[in-house]
Amino acid sequence: MKTIWFHLMPYPELPDDFTDEHRSVWVDIDPALFDARVGHRMYNEYIDELEFAASVGFDGVGINEHHSNAYGLMPSPNLIAAALARTCPDAALVVLGDSVALYNPPIRVAEEFAMLDCISGGRLVAGFPVGTPMDTLYAYGNNPATLRERYHEGIELILKAWTADDVFSFNGKYSKLRYVNCWPRPAQKPHPPIWIPGGGSVDTWEWCARVGYSYLYLSYFGYKAALKTMQGFWKCVEDAGRPANPFQAGFAQFFGVADSEAEAIELYREPAEYFFNRCLHVYPGFADPPGYKTLNTVRNGAEGMVERAAREANERAAQAAKKAERKAAQQSFSAASHMSFEQMVEKGYVIVGNPDQVAEKTVEMAKQLRIGHVMSLCHFGNMSRDLAMHNTELMATKVLPQIRHLWDDEWEDEWWPQPLPASDRVMPSPRPTVSR
Amino acid sequence: MIDLAQWKAGSLEIWREGEGRTVGYLHGMVCAPGRQPFVTELASRGFEVVAPSLPGYSRTAPSDDIRNIHDWVFALSEIIDVAGLAGAPMVASSTGAMLALELAAVRPEAFSSLVLVAPLGLWRDDLPVADPFSTTLSGQRALLTKDPTTTALFFEDHESGDALVDATIQRYTARTATASLVWPLPEFGLSQRIHRVSCPVTLVWGSDDQIIDPSYADSFAACLRDVRGRHVVNGAGHLAEWDDPSAVASIAASALN
Numbered sequence: 001m002k003t004i005w006f007h008l009m010p011y012p013e014l015p016d017d018f019t020d021e022h023r024s025v026w027v028d029i030d031p032a033l034f035d036a037r038v039g040h041r042m043y044n045e046y047i048d049e050l051e052f053a054a055s056v057g058f059d060g061v062g063i064n065e066h067h068s069n070a071y072g073l074m075p076s077p078n079l080i081a082a083a084l085a086r087t088c089p090d091a092a093l094v095v096l097g098d099s100v101a102l103y104n105p106p107i108r109v110a111e112e113f114a115m116l117d118c119i120s121g122g123r124l125v126a127g128f129p130v131g132t133p134m135d136t137l138y139a140y141g142n143n144p145a146t147l148r149e150r151y152h153e154g155i156e157l158i159l160k161a162w163t164a165d166d167v168f169s170f171n172g173k174y175s176k177l178r179y180v181n182c183w184p185r186p187a188q189k190p191h192p193p194i195w196i197p198g199g200g201s202v203d204t205w206e207w208c209a210r211v212g213y214s215y216l217y218l219s220y221f222g223y224k225a226a227l228k229t230m231q232g233f234w235k236c237v238e239d240a241g242r243p244a245n246p247f248q249a250g251f252a253q254f255f256g257v258a259d260s261e262a263e264a265i266e267l268y269r270e271p272a273e274y275f276f277n278r279c280l281h282v283y284p285g286f287a288d289p290p291g292y293k294t295l296n297t298v299r300n301g302a303e304g305m306v307e308r309a310a311r312e313a314n315e316r317a318a319q320a321a322k323k324a325e326r327k328a329a330q331q332s333f334s335a336a337s338h339m340s341f342e343q344m345v346e347k348g349y350v351i352v353g354n355p356d357q358v359a360e361k362t363v364e365m366a367k368q369l370r371i372g373h374v375m376s377l378c379h380f381g382n383m384s385r386d387l388a389m390h391n392t393e394l395m396a397t398k399v400l401p402q403i404r405h406l407w408d409d410e411w412e413d414e415w416w417p418q419p420l421p422a423s424d425r426v427m428p429s430p431r432p433t434v435s436r
Numbered sequence: 437m438i439d440l441a442q443w444k445a446g447s448l449e450i451w452r453e454g455e456g457r458t459v460g461y462l463h464g465m466v467c468a469p470g471r472q473p474f475v476t477e478l479a480s481r482g483f484e485v486v487a488p489s490l491p492g493y494s495r496t497a498p499s500d501d502i503r504n505i506h507d508w509v510f511a512l513s514e515i516i517d518v519a520g521l522a523g524a525p526m527v528a529s530s531t532g533a534m535l536a537l538e539l540a541a542v543r544p545e546a547f548s549s550l551v552l553v554a555p556l557g558l559w560r561d562d563l564p565v566a567d568p569f570s571t572t573l574s575g576q577r578a579l580l581t582k583d584p585t586t587t588a589l590f591f592e593d594h595e596s597g598d599a600l601v602d603a604t605i606q607r608y609t610a611r612t613a614t615a616s617l618v619w620p621l622p623e624f625g626l627s628q629r630i631h632r633v634s635c636p637v638t639l640v641w642g643s644d645d646q647i648i649d650p651s652y653a654d655s656f657a658a659c660l661r662d663v664r665g666r667h668v669v670n671g672a673g674h675l676a677e678w679d680d681p682s683a684v685a686s687i688a689a690s691a692l693n
Contacts, residue, residue, distance in 0.1 A: 027570075137619070138570065145616030146503050173503060285571040290611030298608050299601060 001366055001406040002416060004094045005053030005392065006062035006252060006375040009046050009080075010071040012382040013038050014278050024283035026069045026134045033070070042073070045385040047080065051087050052389050053378070056396035060092030060125070062375055064197065064218075065099050066132070067139035071279035078112045085120040086428050092417050093120050096197045096216065096375075097127020101147055102140045105175045106154030107182065110161040114186045121426070122187035122419040127216070128155055129197040130204075133292045134282070144291030148203075150174045162191040193415045195250065195373075200229050203294040208248075209236035214415040216250040216373065220280065222348030223365035226251060230369040246366070247413040250373030253365065254380050256352040257394040264352040267387060269341040272350050274381030277338040350380075355398030362403050372407050373415075438470065443511075443518050446497030450519050451487040454479025459692055460521040461487040462512075464530025464553070464675050465568060465614040465647075466580060468590040468607075469493050474677040477685035478527065483692070488519045490532065492613025494606070505624035508617065509538045513546065522546060527688045529553040529677055530647070531617045534626070541629035549664075551638045551688045553676050554645055555656060557630075559623035563649045569615060579646045582673035630659045638665040638691040640684060642672030665691055 014033065015021070022030060050061045063080050066072030074080060081095050093116060098109045117124040130151050136142045142150065153172045160168065161182040170177045186192055195214040198204040208215040215233050219226050230249065237244055254275075256268030344350050351361045366374065378395055379388040419425065439450040451470040461478065463469035469489045479485045491511055492498035502508055512535050516522050526547045528536035533555030539546050556565060568579055577584040577591055584591075590610075595603045637660050641650040650668060657663045667687045672679035 141620035143616055143619045145612050145619070149500075149503075283570075285569075285575065289569050290608060290615045293608075295605055295608065298605060 001246075001372050001374060001403055001408075002059040002092075002413060003374045003376050003395075003400055003403070004060035004062040004092070004250075005050065005058040006064075006094075006096075006377055007046055007050055007379055008064070008066075008071055008377070009042070009073040010275065010279050010381060011038070011073055012042060012274075014070060014274075014382075018278050019281045022281070024286060025071055025279055025281045026066075027138045027283070027286050029068065029070050039073070046379070047083055047087075049379055049385060049388045049392065050080075050084055053392050053396070054084070054088035054091035056393055057400060058091060058376075058392075058396060060094045061088055062094035062096055064096040064127070064129070065102075065135070067102075067135045069134065069139075071275065078116065081116050081124075082119065085116055085123070089427055090123075092123050092125055094125040094195070094375075095127050096125075096195065096218070097129055099131030099136060099151075100128050100154035100158070101136060101142055101151040102131060103154070105177060106157050107161055107175075107177065107180060109154070110158040110182045111184075113158075113192065114162065114182060114184045117186040117188055117192050118184050120187075120419075121424070122192075123417045124186070124188070124192040125195055125415075125417055126192040127195045127197055128158075129218075130201075132199075133289050134286050137289050137292060138286055144289050146174070147292065148294065159191065162186055187420055188418055193417060195415065200232075200297070201294060202232065202296045202300045205233040205236040206240075209233070209240040209242060212242065212248070214248050214250060214373065216252070216375065217369075218252045218375070220252070220254075220276075220349065222344075222350070223251065223253060223369060224348035226369055230371070234370060244370065245372070245411045245414065246370045246407050247372030247411055247415050249369070249371045250375055251365070251369050251371045252375035252377060253362075254350040254377045255358060255362075255391065255395060255399075256350055257355055257358050257378075257391055257399060258352075259354060259394075261353045261357060264354070265341065265345070268350065268352055268383075268391075271379075271381035271383035271387070272341050272344055273338065276344055276349065276381075279381060355394055356402070358395070359399045359402035362399065363406060366403070366406055372411065372413060374403075440495065441518050443497075443514055445491060445499035445501070445511075447495055448497075448515060448518055449489040449493075449495040451475060451489075452484065453487075454482075454484050456482040456484055457692070458520070458524050459483045459485055459688075460516065460519070460524050460526040460528075460547075461485050462526060462528035462532035462536055463487065463489065463493065464532050465618065466576070466590065466611055467587055467675060467678065468610070472589075472678070472681070474681035474685060477681040478688055481685060481689040483689070486519055486521055486524075488515050488521070490515070490535075490613060492616075493610045498609055498613060502616065505538060505617075508535055509542060512536070512539050513543060516546060523548055525549040525551070525692050527551040527553070527677075528555070529675060531556055531614060531622070533557075534617070534622060537630060537633055538624070538626060540635060541626070541632040544632060544634040547635050549636045549638075549692065550633075551640060551691050552656075553640045553684060554642060554648055554650075554652075554674050555639075556618065556622040556648060557624070557626035558652060558655050558659075559621060560652070560655060563651065565618075565622055565648045566646060567621075568618065568647060569611075580673060580678075581675050582642065582644045582671055582679045586678040587675075627659060630656075631661065633660060634662070636662045636664045638667070638687070639663060640667045640669060640676060640687055642674060642676035642679060643668050643670045644672060645674045645676070647674040 258264035
């Protein structure tokens with residue numbers, strides 16, 4: 001099993017009264033809350049953490065794309081990936097990814113991913129998410145009625161740009177290009193492995209199963225709640241007549257490792273509560289715009305991940321309001337609407353414990369969901385760099401050795417990057433000393 | 437009477453009611469078109485009202501070919517031909533009114549006259565048109581009409597089992613069709629074409645329109661060639677013909693006569 005150290009890059013200083021005073025962490029969050037000094041520190045510390053994770057033995061480092069979002073401050077994951085391509089010489093670069101429909105024309109994605117693949121010597125995983133409604137429709141103004149068609153057409157263009165032997169014209173419905181000629185070309189042939197991050201779209205399951213892409217369920221709500229979704233995906237794989245290779249699937253999970261369970265609970269309580277109770281404060285009105293879901297998904301009654309976040313926040317608020325009304329208590333609305341860390345652990349949102357406990361639960365998760373790729377979130381919320389690195393080191397040195405070999409004797413990871421041979425690889429050279 | 441005609445994308449639902457001079461009715465955003473009190477009110481004033489449902493609404497097939505305003509205008513042009521409404525007077529509401537203006541700008545003979553209820557299509561930075569979708573369903577109802585019960589047919593479940601699933605899909609498709617017309621904001625360059633609209637126009641606005649401020653009537657009047665009347669329906673919201681069918685029907689009948 002491969003473990004990718006995945007960063008969301010949340011803004012770490014949202015005020016304590018954020019959920020009381022602001023309606024959403026996404027789309028219309030108050031610009032005045034952003035302090036560039038915090039941004040400067042945050043980006044540098046977060047890149048430190050990713051580089052540290054690569055250095056202590058994680059199989060890959062992962063990043064993704066969000067817009068107008070205080071819990072995901074990577075409007076351009078490719079910028080971060082470019083930095084990591086130079087400083088993380090061995091880890092896979094898992095970019096999850098570029099939201100194809102937001103790039104006009106999408107050939108830009110083909111070019112930048114090809115650059116990353118060349119700089120890194122063939123270590124790129126090319127993630128192609130549709131993107132959330134908040135990112136694609138509200139922040140970037142795409143039309144929900146045409147978003148998915150635009151997305152699929154964009155992927156078609158990118159793949160052809162990477163693989164065509166000749167310059168070609170592309171007469172798409174949304175992209176019309178007289179000359180398509182992607183320079184540079186990716187280092188991996190025919191192209192980097194493609195992973196599709198998704199929520200609960202039935203059509204995405206069927207598509208990944210049919211064409212053989214790796215499906216990645218990026219849920220924030222833990223492995224216990226993910227079973228139905230992953231079973232849906234594996235049913236599609238079966239229906240498509242493909243082998244149930246666990247490496248065709250991945251899952252995102254929060255982890256908190258310490259020397260003891262009690263210490264883990266103490267260490268990770270605050271950042272987890274910050275993330276789940278503050279960062280996921282999404283206004284429900286943004287979560288389900290018409291046209292975003294496919295009709296199959298509507299028919300199936302599936303609920304998207306962000307939709308769930310918004311619903312849960314709303315439900316907690318409603319419950320809190322009722323409770324407050326009943327008791328006429330003086331307690332604050334936000335305090336009552338918060339979920340406790342114990343509840344998060346109980347529901348499996350965060351796997352916490354000593355290394356052996358975490359390893360055991362992770363193997364249980366991987367077997368239940370049948371996944372070969374774990375997107376491990378060892379930084380979350382307002383966690384400090386020191387704590388993130390402590391968590392990362394324990395995970396790398398004491399958990400990964402216990403989980404790494406899962407599936408290896410039965411299945412080959414066909415979705416992992418194939419770097420250039422060592423003889424062709426160039427490492428960043430030390431800077432020469434210049435005498436002045 | 438409901439007709440199911442055919443247009444290029446498949447079925448085209450057309451509601452016909454009343455006898456007399458033919459007048460078209462083009463519905464607005466989100467709602468369930470077809471049989472509704474306004475059509476009956478207008479028909480009772482001596483008209484044959486012909487009300488086609490736009491692509492994606494009711495049983496009119498959505499079209500995969502519609503990707504921009506040009507495609508929408510082309511679709512409407514075909515639909516009024518199929519419905520026998522070319523050259524007839526048209527009462528149009530909201531997004532339907534925007535489309536009617538867009539069509540009249542490129543095909544001036546499409547309508548003999550227009551009665552427009554809160555048309556979209558222009559944009560003022562000082563009074564942005566509201567986003568009808570970045571809200572909850574109850575918030576959406578409050579944006580559309582002053583009296584939220586008038587849109588019950590669209591927003592509330594009256595079915596069960598498979599019929600409920602079908603109704604859910606139909607509502608979702610209609611909301612998607614609306615989204616495709618107003619996303620990210622409903623301004624597609626009409627201000628550069630609207631001077632081509634040559635037929636007489638009557639403007640009607642609900643006094644409590646929460647989507648597009650009634651003062652937009654000034655903006656439309658300033659760039660239309662032949663505005664014959666301007667009316668405010670007190671106590672009505674954006675879809676004024678749903679809030680006060682009788683008042684809007686009276687205004688329309690008077691304008692058409």
